[in-house]
Amino acid sequence: NNPPAKPLQWPVGRSSSRLVAPAALQVAAAAPDGWRWQPGRGRQGMDSVHVPGLGTESQASALGHTQMVSLLAGIGLIAYGLRLLTTSKLAPSPEASVRNLPRDASHHIDFAVFTTQPVGAASTSGVTLETLPFDNLSLRALPLDPVLRNKVRTVADACFSRVTPVPLQSPKLVATSAGALQLLGLGASEIARPEFVEYVSGDAVLPGAEPAAHCYCGHQFGNFVGQLGDGTVMYLGEIVNEGGERWELQLKGSGRTPYSRKSDGRKVLRSSIREFLCSEASFYLGIPTSRAGSVVTSESLVVRDVQYTGDPVAENCAIVTRIAPTFLRFGSFEIFKKRDPQTGQEGPSPGNYELQRQLLDHVMNTYFADVVAREVPGGDGAASTGDVKVDMERTIEASLRQCGVYLYDLSWVNDRIEVIVSTHPPQHAPEGPDSEVLEQAIRAVREQLWASPQMEAMMEKYELSIATPGASDVLRTDKEFVAWKGFPVVVTTTQPHKKKTKFEGNLVRRDDEFVHLNLKGRPIKVPRELVAEVSLPPPKYEKGDSEMGKLKKKWSWRNAGANAGEGGIVESDGTVAEDTAGGDPWDIEYPEADWGEDDHLPATPKGDSAVARYAAVYREIVLRTARLVAQWQCLGFCHGVLNTDNMSILGITIDYGPFGFMEAYDPDHICNGSDDAGRYRYSAQPEICKWNLRKLAEALDPTLPQTVSLPILEAEYDGTFRREYEDRMLQKLGFLAPISREEDLEMLQDLLSVMESTGADWTDTFRALARVGRGDDLDLVEKQIVDNCCSAEAMAKRFERKADVYPLNLFPENAQKFADLAREDPEELSDILQGPAFSDTETGLQEVAAKSALAETLRQQAATMRQLSPADKRSSDQAQWGAWLEAYQARMAREPDAYHSAGHMDGVNPSFVLRNWVCQTVISEAQEGRYEGVQEVMALLERPYADLPPGCRFAGSAAPEWATDLCV
Numbered sequence: 008n009n010p011p012a013k014p015l016q017w018p019v020g021r022s023s024s025r026l027v028a029p030a031a032l033q034v035a036a037a038a039p040d041g042w043r044w045q046p047g048r049g050r051q052g053m054d055s056v057h058v059p060g061l062g063t064e065s066q067a068s069a070l071g072h073t074q075m076v077s078l079l080a081g082i083g084l085i086a087y088g089l090r091l092l093t094t095s096k097l098a099p100s101p102e103a104s105v106r107n108l109p110r111d112a113s114h115h116i117d118f119a120v121f122t123t124q125p126v127g128a129a130s131t132s133g134v135t136l137e138t139l140p141f142d143n144l145s146l147r148a149l150p151l152d153p154v155l156r157n158k159v160r161t162v163a164d165a166c167f168s169r170v171t172p173v174p175l176q177s178p179k180l181v182a183t184s185a186g187a188l189q190l191l192g193l194g195a196s197e198i199a200r201p202e203f204v205e206y207v208s209g210d211a212v213l214p215g216a217e218p219a220a221h222c223y224c225g226h227q228f229g230n231f232v233g234q235l236g237d238g239t240v241m242y243l244g245e246i247v248n249e250g251g252e253r254w255e256l257q258l259k260g261s262g263r264t265p266y267s268r269k270s271d272g273r274k275v276l277r278s279s280i281r282e283f284l285c286s287e288a289s290f291y292l293g294i295p296t297s298r299a300g301s302v303v304t305s306e307s308l309v310v311r312d313v314q315y316t317g318d319p320v321a322e323n324c325a326i327v328t329r330i331a332p333t334f335l336r337f338g339s340f341e342i343f344k345k346r347d348p349q350t351g352q353e354g355p356s357p358g359n360y361e362l363q364r365q366l367l368d369h370v371m372n373t374y375f376a377d378v379v380a381r382e383v384p385g386g387d388g389a390a391s392t393g394d395v396k397v398d399m400e401r402t403i404e405a406s407l408r409q410c411g412v413y414l415y416d417l418s419w420v421n422d423r424i425e426v427i428v429s430t431h432p433p434q435h436a437p438e439g440p441d442s443e444v445l446e447q448a449i450r451a452v453r454e455q456l457w458a459s460p461q462m463e464a465m466m467e468k469y470e471l472s473i474a475t476p477g478a479s480d481v482l483r484t485d486k487e488f489v490a491w492k493g494f495p496v497v498v499t500t501t502q503p504h505k506k507k508t509k510f511e512g513n514l515v516r517r518d519d520e521f522v523h524l525n526l527k528g529r530p531i532k533v534p535r536e537l538v539a540e541v542s543l544p545p546p547k548y549e550k551g552d553s554e555m556g557k558l559k560k561k562w563s564w565r566n567a568g569a570n571a572g573e574g575g576i577v578e579s580d581g582t583v584a585e586d587t588a589g590g591d592p593w594d595i596e597y598p599e600a601d602w603g604e605d606d607h608l609p610a611t612p613k614g615d616s617a618v619a620r621y622a623a624v625y626r627e628i629v630l631r632t633a634r635l636v637a638q639w640q641c642l643g644f645c646h647g648v649l650n651t652d653n654m655s656i657l658g659i660t661i662d663y664g665p666f667g668f669m670e671a672y673d674p675d676h677i678c679n680g681s682d683d684a685g686r687y688r689y690s691a692q693p694e695i696c697k698w699n700l701r702k703l704a705e706a707l708d709p710t711l712p713q714t715v716s717l718p719i720l721e722a723e724y725d726g727t728f729r730r731e732y733e734d735r736m737l738q739k740l741g742f743l744a745p746i747s748r749e750e751d752l753e754m755l756q757d758l759l760s761v762m763e764s765t766g767a768d769w770t771d772t773f774r775a776l777a778r779v780g781r782g783d784d785l786d787l788v789e790k791q792i793v794d795n796c797c798s799a800e801a802m803a804k805r806f807e808r809k810a811d812v813y814p815l816n817l818f819p820e821n822a823q824k825f826a827d828l829a830r831e832d833p834e835e836l837s838d839i840l841q842g843p844a845f846s847d848t849e850t851g852l853q854e855v856a857a858k859s860a861l862a863e864t865l866r867q868q869a870a871t872m873r874q875l876s877p878a879d880k881r882s883s884d885q886a887q888w889g890a891w892l893e894a895y896q897a898r899m900a901r902e903p904d905a906y907h908s909a910g911h912m913d914g915v916n917p918s919f920v921l922r923n924w925v926c927q928t929v930i931s932e933a934q935e936g937r938y939e940g941v942q943e944v945m946a947l948l949e950r951p952y953a954d955l956p957p958g959c960r961f962a963g964s965a966a967p968e969w970a971t972d973l974c975v
Contacts, residue, residue, distance in 0.1 A: 236266025411722025439475025631658020
């Protein structure tokens with residue numbers, strides 16, 4: 008509970024998610040039998056050791072503390088804190104770290120270890136500024152712009168352009184992050200050298216660096232804008248540290264590049280301090296993020312219109328040193344985009360799919376090699392188990408996961424391999440995917456099985472059957488009606504048609520008016536408006552019957568042919584267009600001999616497993632992005648500019664601009680003053696990230712076909728985000744015991760409703776709730792929360808902002824304009840409304856009316872709120888919070904150890920975040936030449952889960968009067 012005598016320092020080589028690998032291996036090797044090392048699995052990325060059999064307090068004290076301390080000491084590290092997973096704080100003694108352990112239980116011990124070397128000592132790695140181990144792989148692996156002149160232009164068929172930093176006038180160091188710079192192997196002695204400022208200000212180029220600017224495109228606020236690129240940023244190179252970690256080093260604000268467009272390539276002190284502080288704040292909060300090593304200011308000046316009011320001012324130029332494994336982004340792959348039908352823009356390298364594949368291979372091999380090795384059987388030459396059947400089962404399961412479906416059951420039955428797939432994990436009730444996803448799964452499994460000679464030989468003896476629990480018997484999509492043309496179907500109607508409600512026959516086609524059947528040469532037309540369902544009939548043959556075998560095989564081959572482009576054209580959205588020559592796209596000759604009872608399905612074209620590997624990369628990007636945005640939501644973080652060019656392919660937070668940590672909870676909170684429509688509001692972030700992932704899928708096509716990537720997105724993103732978000736939010740409430748997840752989630756929703764209606768502070772409210780678990784008086788907890796709720800005037804302003812800004816600038820005088828647009832162009836209106844496409848004018852008019860009514864309701868709420876006196880507002884807040892807190896207290900009483908739950912809450916609910924008013928305070932001081940405040944805030948950000956020190960000037964959530972309407 009007490010800080011150590013010396014400042015803390017992570018061991019050299021520690022990354023954001025694990026200790027330096029050699030130290031981890033040494034601890035693991037020295038640990039007793041049965042201990043399991045789990046790098047990066049503890050809280051905030053700390054390493055964790057799973058220790059079985061901690062049955063009593065004395066055993067836990069001996070094994071969980073003393074022995075671990077001894078192990079760490081043996082490799083030159085000291086344990087600053089050891090904590091059982093359910094314990095309240097990092098504790099300096101074994102007695103304080105173990106409380107009421109259940110018998111015969113296994114526990115996780117999270118721990119933080121630090122070197123004895125205090126901050127300020129020399130680097131132990133021996134690396135100097137002049138000997139940084141640069142390995143500029145991206146410039147070797149990807150094409151460089153042959154034009155060396157630094158002139159704004161369209162850069163075709165290249166990923167980087169060589170540039171030179173423009174020196175600043177009289178650069179001066181504002182602040183550094185020792186932890187971030189240690190990733191490069193730089194210690195305090197190197198940071199203190201005069202040359203350090205020269206290198207990080209662009210006045211000199213580090214030996215081994217190769218300054219370059221990256222070419223990328225982007226969808227900004229939903230519209231494709233063509234070439235963007237590093238207009239203010241310069242890539243210096245990639246440094247591989249002693250731990251084998253690769254870190255890209257950048258200077259942001261270092262001058263013009265070919266991608267600067269109309270800008271001067273500079274950043275100002277104001278925005279540079281914001282990015283510097285928030286990069287490090289995010290890291291210490293546990294959010295995956297790029298890092299910031301330093302920020303320098305200068306006497307160079309540029310003119311900026313800070314509030315976009317037409318009143319520009321001169322500001323000091325500054326440069327931030329940025330660090331990340333890579334700054335490649337979704338927009339890096341949009342340079343290949345052909346002309347956009349809405350904006351008329353195109354990428355600088357439209358249709359250059361050879362370069363697209365080259366870039367994707369570089370990303371895969373450099374940053375996702377471990378993912379591919381884990382997810383794709385044989386993709387990395389992984390060793391066989393020695394049992395071909397086991398290898399085949401693993402291959403089938405992994406291939407299915409690449410397509411976003413799960414293996415529900417697999418059986419070896421005589422000469423058949425029976426596989427049942429589901430969209431849900433095996434522990435849940437099975438549900439079959441649609442036929443399009445099933446088709447992709449079949450193709451993926453077949454490609455992987457036939458890629459191995461041993462498995463291919465086995466498939467000569469077995470027939471593969473991949474089926475669903477039955478959900479795909481109903482035909483819904485146009486592609487399904489094309490795929491099943493000529494096959495028997497049953498059409499059921501909602502009311503009698505020609506005195507019948509069921510029609511059977513061979514499917515001919517479906518058009519806008521009818522479903523066409525053929526019954527023994529007699530055409531049948533069933534009006535679509537009466538059709539309830541078109542389904543496949545139940546099998547008329549026993550399993551294994553040769554005729555049914557022919558049917559299944561022919562269907563599988565036809566479906567496979569759809570994506571192979573045999574007889575049809577596959578559109579970018581996955582639909583199959585009609586053959587332009589007028590022929591039947593499915594009229595393919597099938598020699599009778601090919602459909603013998605004992606024959607396996609015709610093999611799809613063989614080749615390497617490239618698509619499966621690319622799919623594994625895309626799936627990992629989907630998963631990381633979903634988890635990232637879940638963490639944002641749980642910490643109340645708003646990015647502000649979630650364009651595709653601001654989304655990292657690594658699933659980390661990059662490009663900190665008009666960000667904001669939400670103060671009073673408002674699901675429609677907008678942190679970006681220029682986001683007039685609220686596109687990137689807090690509640691929209693999860694869906695916007697999914698939208699961006701969809702655009703990434705488009706950008707990867709055809710190297711990774713959308714027919715492969717989009718099913719992965721639909722299968723993985725929503726569930727991953729929901730689970731991550733719910734699990735984290737329940738931990739924030741201290742609900743650790745699995746009592747009733749449904750009831751706990753309901754209590755969470757009730758909490759959010761109360762927070763919204765009272766304007767409660769996001770960070771302080773969750774921090775205060777831990778007091779309930781500790782047994783504090785409920786009235787005191789209520790007072791602490793209510794004291795930090797918004798005033799009636801602040802709530803009224805919130806309602807007015809929603810009415811006037813979010814979501815559509817729906818002033819009353821605009822309602823007629825939108826109504827006219829609904830009649831003339833409902834599709835354009837749906838784009839403006841950022842909602843689903845309107846199928847008709849009436850729907851568009853209804854949406855406009857609903858939005859207008861919402862705006863009017865919000866204005867009425869603002870007027871009502873202004874009529875409340877401060878006492879009335881407080882009384883209302885107390886009533887709402889009193890009721891909820893009583894229910895919460897009752898729920899915490901059901902926890903096995905509420906005190907421990909409260910301690911856990913302190914580890915996931917920060918006491919300090921980078922509020923905009925805090926940031927602006929130290930920015931104003933720095934603009935006057937006083938930089939101490941930046942380092943003061945940095946020290947607080949490095950310990951966000953600790954209680955603030957007494958007398959801290961940044962304590963409390965209430966913004967000063969001058970910052971009430973602060974806008975960035």
